[in-house]
Amino acid sequence: MSDIIRRDPRAEWIARNRLHPLHAAMQPAQHSWMGPNGVIRKNPHGIGFIGPNGIKRIDRSGAQQGGATKRSAAVEVQLPLHQVPAPAFYISVVPDMVGGRLSSHDRDLLGLAHQLAGKDGAVLAVVFGEHKESAFATAGVDRLLVLEGEEFSGYAPEQRVQGLRAVDNQFSPRHWLLPDSRSGGGELGRRFAAALGERPATRVWQVKDQECIGRAGAGLQDLARPVARLILAAVECAEPVSETRHEALPVELSTTVARSLSRIEDLGAVAVDPAAIPMAEAEFIFSGGNGVKDWGLFHRTAQALGATEGASRVAVDDGFMARDRQVGASGTWVTARVYVAVGISGAIQHLQGIGACDKVVAINLDPGCDMIKRADLSVIGESAEILQALIAAVEAYRNEAKRDAA
DSSP states (O other): OOOOOOOOOHHHHHHHHHHHHGGGGGGGOEEEEEESHHHHHHHHOGGGETTTTSEEEOOOOOSSTEEEEETTTTTOOOOOOOOOOOOEEEEEEEOOGGGSOOOHHHHHHHHHHHHHHTEEEEEEEEEEEEOOOOOHHHHHHHHEEEEEEGGGGSSOOHHHHHHHHHHHHHHSEEEEEEEOOOHHHHHHHHHHHHHTTTEEEEEEEEEEETEEEEETTTEEEEEEEEESEEEETTTTSOOOOOEEOOEEEEEOOOOOOOOOOOOOOOOOOOOGGGSEEEEEEOEEEEEETTTTOHHHHHHHHHHHHEEEEEOOOOHHTTTTSSSGGGGGGTTTTOOOOEEEEOOOOOOHHHHHTTTOOOOEEESSSSSHHHHHHHHHHHESOOOHHHHHHHHHHHHHHHHHHHHHHH
């Protein structure tokens, strides 16, 4: 059996959050403690566990569940199921799904949708084309509608508007929510509003007391208006769903989507130099710190991965990277979908700067550093060996892809 300690960051977060409904269930039973006089006190009723027949069992060795062993953070957390069998109305959400997965902006939007849906409504997520997301249930999706077909792939805003109009005719949502982003949601939402003849509420950062509050005046003023049917929401418009899981039942359109006469030809994506992408807009960041000893190898790895380079403050102060590449509270706050930290211990300022990143991968020698605790995936070992193996794996993958294409 492996001696590697498996961690569940979500279970640890619930154990720290006293307001979470599952907080009490994640706390270890306290069987002994030291009294004010220094004498160890024991609770004889707290020892043991309830067996399958409802009879309390006591295991003095602590090997069975309920013993005095330390609580494992890998306990599977089963969130309460939120069901809406017969929705009184729908709140439709059209996430950006950058890279085929829900972004943090999309999850904020789903949180806002549940505020508007309440107990009687259901959140309907409309997704175009194939996706890689497997966590719609924990993100707050009650009904999932996937519009598949090559006509929706690539840059096809006109055809997507036709699909949304078909959804509007069948489900008649009370509100439409789209992210006011540069990833497509902002443009698609404005095109859809024009097609419906609706005046959308844009750059909305809060919905309260039947009013939409959006940014205006170059972000220096707030503009309040009654809740619109079509809302283009900004980042952090609401807290994402975290305390319930949802059914995410698949639904389908009863009619086929009409083909639109496209006036736009998609010529595909244009190759962009990762070094030219601003840090705040980069989707994939490969960041180095004090633990990087071979910076030439670091640059070659970043180039092989096609990632934008970043650095910790220590690496910048030592002159290994430019100041505009610094990540953290004293540098640039980043929102990358994937952030790889090589040899970065995880100072509080750096962790603040990557707080909005979706997935964090840490490569470090110290398994107890703060960056390892923050990471979704950790690799413990010498960075030079790991980077060389990573380059070899990327080259092998690309060579195999070329052979398959030939």
